[in-house]
Amino acid sequence: MKISFCIFLSLVLSTFLYGGTIYGIILADTKDPGLGNSNDLDQKNISKEINIIGEQIGYEVALKVFMNENLRKAPIEAYIQSLALDSNDIVIFYFSGHGESNMMNDRLLNLEQGEQLIFEEIKSSLDCKKSKFNLLLTDCCSKPPVDAAGSYTKSTSPAKMEMIKNNYKRLFNHQGTIVFHSSGLEKASFANKDGGIFTQSFLQIFRKHIETEPLPSWLPILQEVENQTVKNADAIWEVQKPFFKTVNLTEPQY
Secondary structure: OEEEOOOOOOOOOOOOOOOOEEEEEEEEOOOOOOOHHHHHHHHHHHHHHHHHHHHHHOOEEEEEEEEHHHOOHHHHHHHHHHOOOOOOOEEEEEEEOOEEEOOOOOEEEEOHHHOEEEHHHHHHHHHOOOOOEEEEEEEOOOOOOOOOOOOOOOOOOHHHHHHHHHHHHHHOOOEEEEEEEOOOOOOOEEEEOOEEHHHHHHHHHHHHHHHHOOOOOHHHHHHHHHHHHHHHHHHOOOOOOOEEEEEEEEOOOO
16 A cells, blocks of 8 residues: 555767667556545656657657556556567556555555556566566555655756766666565555655656766666655655665666
8 A cells, every 4th residue: 555645767979779669557546535646646757757768768659558447457467468579678667556565475556446466477577578678666555554644857058968868878778677666565655745755756866867977877876766765755754665676787888
């Protein structure tokens, strides 16, 4: 379950990616009476960022959003199974809603009509595909329910815009998989009127590195998002610690 507070993604000029598609798979529980508005804001912000990424690295964007009555297990699994990914494609999976864990330490993503997705099964399905890079994000709790109360700015400088474009290309020319959960198993995640605390932290830190770092790398971004989420949760007197892992993550060689 995800708990609301107040009802919570210049380098060398010859760096180019050669064709491909970013497949954005967005799941958002927008009908939840307490978190629906927050989750809807999260999915809009993530969707916008995916389109920016595609524009910056010269990739086509295929965005599929599952929400409201479409947030069901069968169509989500069918869509993922239907993906015919090439070795230069990128997958960004994002979930915003309620989550739990079971006795097997599986992460469960809550859908409509009481259905659930097992996150590890989604990851396994994507691992079987041929995509170059997968970024898998979940912004939800991973514990039984508990009660609680609770734009991207572009520089006008041509040199700055060129650096930003090259930084996007560098980060999404990695190979491997990143999994980033908003909280550990059996732990809570929180939100405020601006969306999920984890999602806000991720987008803020991701954009900061894109705009300021000459050679951005995923590990410092993930570590800073982790620390920022902890800090932001602490500011509302809550405890939330994200968890990430990388699988065969390889930086581009220039």
